[in-house]
Amino acid sequence: MRGQANLLALAIALIVVTTVASVGVVVADGAFTTAQRDATERATAIALADRIVGTDSPVTDRRNVLNESLLEDERIDPIVPTGADIRITVDGDVLYERGDPVGGTTIRRLAILSERQSVTIEPRLDRPVVTLPRRSPTATVRVDPDSDVETVRANDRVVLYDRTGIDGEHDVRLSRYETTTLEFDGVVDTGEVSVTYYPRRTTKALVEVTVSD
Amino acid sequence: MSPVVGKAMEATLVVLYLGAVTATLYGGVVPEYRAATGGEIADRTLADAATDIEAAIPPETEAATVRRTVEMPATIAGSAYRIHAKNDSLILEHPSPEVSTRTPLVLPERIEHLSGTWASGETAVVRIVDGPDGLEIRLE
Numbered sequence: 048m049r050g051q052a053n054l055l056a057l058a059i060a061l062i063v064v065t066t067v068a069s070v071g072v073v074v075a076d077g078a079f080t081t082a083q084r085d086a087t088e089r090a091t092a093i094a095l096a097d098r099i100v101g102t103d104s105p106v107t108d109r110r111n112v113l114n115e116s117l118l119e120d121e122r123i124d125p126i127v128p129t130g131a132d133i134r135i136t137v138d139g140d141v142l143y144e145r146g147d148p149v150g151g152t153t154i155r156r157l158a159i160l161s162e163r164q165s166v167t168i169e170p171r172l173d174r175p176v177v178t179l180p181r182r183s184p185t186a187t188v189r190v191d192p193d194s195d196v197e198t199v200r201a202n203d204r205v206v207l208y209d210r211t212g213i214d215g216e217h218d219v220r221l222s223r224y225e226t227t228t229l230e231f232d233g234v235v236d237t238g239e240v241s242v243t244y245y246p247r248r249t250t251k252a253l254v255e256v257t258v259s260d
Numbered sequence: 261m262s263p264v265v266g267k268a269m270e271a272t273l274v275v276l277y278l279g280a281v282t283a284t285l286y287g288g289v290v291p292e293y294r295a296a297t298g299g300e301i302a303d304r305t306l307a308d309a310a311t312d313i314e315a316a317i318p319p320e321t322e323a324a325t326v327r328r329t330v331e332m333p334a335t336i337a338g339s340a341y342r343i344h345a346k347n348d349s350l351i352l353e354h355p356s357p358e359v360s361t362r363t364p365l366v367l368p369e370r371i372e373h374l375s376g377t378w379a380s381g382e383t384a385v386v387r388i389v390d391g392p393d394g395l396e397i398r399l400e
Contacts, residue, residue: 053266053270054269054273057270057273057274058273061273061277065281068281072289075293079293079296079297083300084300084303085303086300086304086306086307087303087306087307087310087361087362087363090306090307090308090310090311090363091310091363091366093311094311094314094365094366095366098366098368102319102320103319103320103368105369125369126366126368126369128348128349128364128365128366128367129347129348129349129364130362130364
């Protein structure tokens, strides 16, 4: 009888050991599942996001500054890798999409979106001096032919000169770093001169790249 | 029953139990985990290799030559493997099909050509040179 009691105890002990071992395997399996990361999707998404907002990207002016007029999917297409489903959005608007990357990895980058506007002012010229309130790399000056303006200066630098009187539209380059004041010599009536300048408006933009393998 | 027979039966039972558990584990659970772990390591190795190659690309300049060593593990899941470049993506070849994987590379338009193979266990070098139409990336 004692022998059989021992056998029973042994059997119970073995069952306990088996249960513990199974619990250990289940825990290890759970830990393994949470450690899975889709490394290749992440690497592709990070590389693509960095390329899009980088210096030599087809849609940026400088690093991290997206140019709004260049945001088209044909411009992005050459750098998007083949072989995966990809979606690229800027501030929620889809810029490029191939396939349907459901359940893929998303990488975000914060960048600046710069938009060029065009603002025309017809200065009231009691004194023929116009200060442009925003900086702009160029300006278009339109002068009526019968207005008798010979010289246009930007910050004391002569940008237009015509001894016979300036006439028509001319583009002038302005300083990018200083506020510009345009001076027209001669007496000018209102409406004979107009200046169009192109300030940049910058807003923050969130670029999201989703890649699914 | 005499105590000796009883003890002998217990010993046999324990030995049989160990044999059964070992057979179950090595037959089913362990190879599966080895393959899954190998697949994960292969994914990460390939992602690291792709990131290293993309980081080695020089900025837009007149002429540039880059030579950079890339680190890779010597074996994955106990076997040697190879990484080769084809059609703008990297492919990792391994004897076990669950471990083989591929990933696309994100390359700028200046790159014209991508080729070469790396074998694990040897020094892996990425070389970028100026070609007639653009930059060429070679894995050596």
